[in-house]
Amino acid sequence: MEVKELGHIVLYVRNLERSVRFYRDVLGWRQILPDGDKGRDVLPVPVAAFAAPSGRTHHELLLIEVGEDAAGLPRGRRVGLYHFGLKVGDSDDELREAVRTLQEAGVPILGASDHTVTHSVYIADPDGNEIELYIDVPGVNWREDPTLIASPIKPLRL
Template identity: 70%
Template sequence: MEVRELGHLVLYVRDIERSTRFYRDVLGWRQILPARGVDGELDRKPFAAFNAPSGRTHHELLLIEVGEDAAAQPEGRRVGLYHFGLKIGTTDDELREALAKLEQTGTPVLGMSDHTATHSLYIADPDGNEIELYVDIPGVDWDTPEAIGSPVKPLTL
């Protein structure tokens, strides 16, 4: 077996409408299925599906509502998802545009990092799932370990 690419991500969310607004209106995902349950299946929770504007595949993000009483992700050291990365371009100007959009929508920025090969902003969705918004730095040789293993430095935009 050979994994060819990461196909899609599925997240449990407390409130499907709130999360839909965040992923669609703040991050710009294209909603391809409405925030709804499945007709005639009372045990199915409301869900919404999205793909990136590039339309690379059938869906890249699926949100499933589990309700406001769902347990929060534990803080601190834990096993499981740390964050997922969304490539938003190849220039710091595109990262600055993203930062302006986040500021405009009141989305807190948790951090900014220079990874040598990428520049990144870190945010969280309404349920606390951490997201890295990044740009690839042109001219990086991805075939060298140094491109990925460089020390993380603070980023100033």
């Protein structure tokens, strides 16, 4: 077997409507489900599916509502998902625009890093799932030298 690519991410969320507003209205994902009355009864729980505007695949993010009383993510060292990365462009100007959008929406920036191959800012969704928003740094050829991903992490100044 050979994995060809990362296909999609599925997240449990407390409040589907709140999470849809975040992923659709703040991050700009294209919502594909539910689409009007289509898809409302697909699963026995409320869900929403999204695809990136690139149309790379059928869906890249699925949200499943589990209710406001669901346990939160544990803090500190733990096993499981740390964060997932979303590419927002190929230039620092595009990353700056993303930061402006986040600030206008009141989304706190948790951190910013220069990883040599990427410039990244870190945020959390309404349920505390950490997200890295990044750009590939122009002129850095990580395809020819994959070890560049292990470069020392530096503070990012946009």
